[in-house]
Amino acid sequence: MSVFTYQQGSLHAEQTSLASLAAQHGTPLYVYSRAAFEAHFKAYDEALGEWPHQVCFSVKSNSNIAVLNVLARLGAGFDIVSQGELERVLAAGGEPSKVVFSGVGKMASEMVRALEVGVGCFNVESEAELVRLSEVASSLGKVANISLRVNPDVDAQTHPYISTGLKDNKFGIDIQKAPAVYALAATLPGVKIVGVDCHIGSQLTDISPFLDALDRVLMLVDELAAQGIEIEHLDLGGGLGVTYRAETPASPQQYIAAIKERLGERRFKLIFEPGRSISANAGVFLTRVEYLKLNEHKNFAIIDGAMNDLIRPALYSAWQDIKPVNEQSSAPVRRYDLVGPVCETGDFLGKDRDLAIAEGDVLAVMSAGAYGFVMASNYNTRGRAAEIMVDGDQAFVVRERETLTSLFQGESVLPG
Ligand SMILES: Cc1ncc(COP(=O)(O)O)c(C=O)c1O
Numbered sequence: 001m002s003v004f005t006y007q008q009g010s011l012h013a014e015q016t017s018l019a020s021l022a023a024q025h026g027t028p029l030y031v032y033s034r035a036a037f038e039a040h041f042k043a044y045d046e047a048l049g050e051w052p053h054q055v056c057f058s059v060k061s062n063s064n065i066a067v068l069n070v071l072a073r074l075g076a077g078f079d080i081v082s083q084g085e086l087e088r089v090l091a092a093g094g095e096p097s098k099v100v101f102s103g104v105g106k107m108a109s110e111m112v113r114a115l116e117v118g119v120g121c122f123n124v125e126s127e128a129e130l131v132r133l134s135e136v137a138s139s140l141g142k143v144a145n146i147s148l149r150v151n152p153d154v155d156a157q158t159h160p161y162i163s164t165g166l167k168d169n170k171f172g173i174d175i176q177k178a179p180a181v182y183a184l185a186a187t188l189p190g191v192k193i194v195g196v197d198c199h200i201g202s203q204l205t206d207i208s209p210f211l212d213a214l215d216r217v218l219m220l221v222d223e224l225a226a227q228g229i230e231i232e233h234l235d236l237g238g239g240l241g242v243t244y245r246a247e248t249p250a251s252p253q254q255y256i257a258a259i260k261e262r263l264g265e266r267r268f269k270l271i272f273e274p275g276r277s278i279s280a281n282a283g284v285f286l287t288r289v290e291y292l293k294l295n296e297h298k299n300f301a302i303i304d305g306a307m308n309d310l311i312r313p314a315l316y317s318a319w320q321d322i323k324p325v326n327e328q329s330s331a332p333v334r335r336y337d338l339v340g341p342v343c344e345t346g347d348f349l350g351k352d353r354d355l356a357i358a359e360g361d362v363l364a365v366m367s368a369g370a371y372g373f374v375m376a377s378n379y380n381t382r383g384r385a386a387e388i389m390v391d392g393d394q395a396f397v398v399r400e401r402e403t404l405t406s407l408f409q410g411e412s413v414l415p416g
């Protein structure tokens with residue numbers, strides 16, 4: 001059930017009116033719900049129940065430290081892909097031993113920091129990275145826990161830009177080659193094999209690709225056992241989809257039940273790295289209508305939010321629902337393209353939407369808690385939006401709006 005509901009015609013996040021947040025903090029504005037983050041995390045954690053597990057929230061989907069802190073308080077682990085994300089997790093009070101470090105291009109300096117703070121596991125994505133990690137760990141007198149991220153070559157049936165488990169994708173180690181790379185790992189002094197990892201893509205609405213990937217991973221685990229290599233955990237990545245429009249993805253409960261069933265008697269510790277399924281429907285993006293530009297063939301609502309704030313529609317032609325925060329309007333219903341002020345034809349947040357809107361109205365772009373603010377840029381020298389976390393009838397600024405002068409801080413002109 002969504003925490004973003006109309007109450008007396010006014011859209012709320014929990015018990016807080018979005019119109020009042022827009023009035024107080026200005027637009028564009030990201031608004032998150034603590035209750036939604038907690039409920040979505042618990043859906044995984046509770047479905048796993050007594051099964052040994054760790055749910056590692058994928059920090060890339062929403063890295064605000066207030067979000068990470070809310071989840072850390074529930075015992076969440078974190079999936080990170082950079083030192084920057086690691087520092088955020090630490091700043092938010094996350095437990096380093098519950099961190100898995102993913103990513104195809106980890107730098108030696110990032111490995112050093114991760115080893116110093118004691119991250120739980122490195123998900124190694126190539127043989128070259130494995131060798132480097134062993135060297136870095138040995139030079140520090142440490143041993144890094146590792147799993148190899150294998151690429152099982154299954155079609156995740158999602159947008160090609162967010163599919164990662166095909167052998168043409170840059171991610172992971174070809175599952176056919178994995179036994180040899182594990183054999184190499186077993187000889188290296190700076191690493192300890194603890195798991196197998198796989199992540200096949202994002203916004204999966206069907207669970208069969210996950211199960212296909214699991215079958216292939218289990219075949220690998222058997223092969224490794226025959227080689228004398230025992231695995232403690234399986235990391236099945238993230239990727240479970242959400243409803244943006246009419247998609248009907250499996251719930252975390254259904255997904256986990258299917259995985260448990262497929263595992264049968266094999267009681268490996270399970271790690272999951274969900275991002276979108278925890279964060280997407282825990283946030284909205286508020287934007288105000290600046291101008292209406294009416295034409296015979298097409299109407300534009302020019303809004304103050306743009307592709308620099310929320311790039312998913314421009315990048316993937318993604319569809320996100322757009323609702324007026326005040327349901328009642330005397331304006332006529334017209335069909336609009338909702339476009340931002342950025343000088344790009346691709347700068348739109350929605351197309352062909354039937355809305356009763358007037359200048360000054362505030363709109364909520366729904367499902368904006370994942371891959372929203374984190375992908376924002378300063379293109380066209382636009383400051384990034386503020387972020388608010390709602391908790392019941394209270395609202396907290398968890399990131400201030402960027403000031404214009406901060407946008408060219410650190411730049412300088414040539415002398416003379
Ligand atoms: C390695 C890894 N883990 C987890 C995630 C999180 O994926 P999602 O947000 O689809 O759950 C991603 C992003 O696709 C990823 O690349």
Ligand SMILES: N[C@@H](CCCC[NH3+])C(=O)O
Binds near residue numbers: 060162203312
């Ligand atoms: N940024 C993408 C998802 C990328 C997943 C990262 N591995 C999106 O908005 O859908």
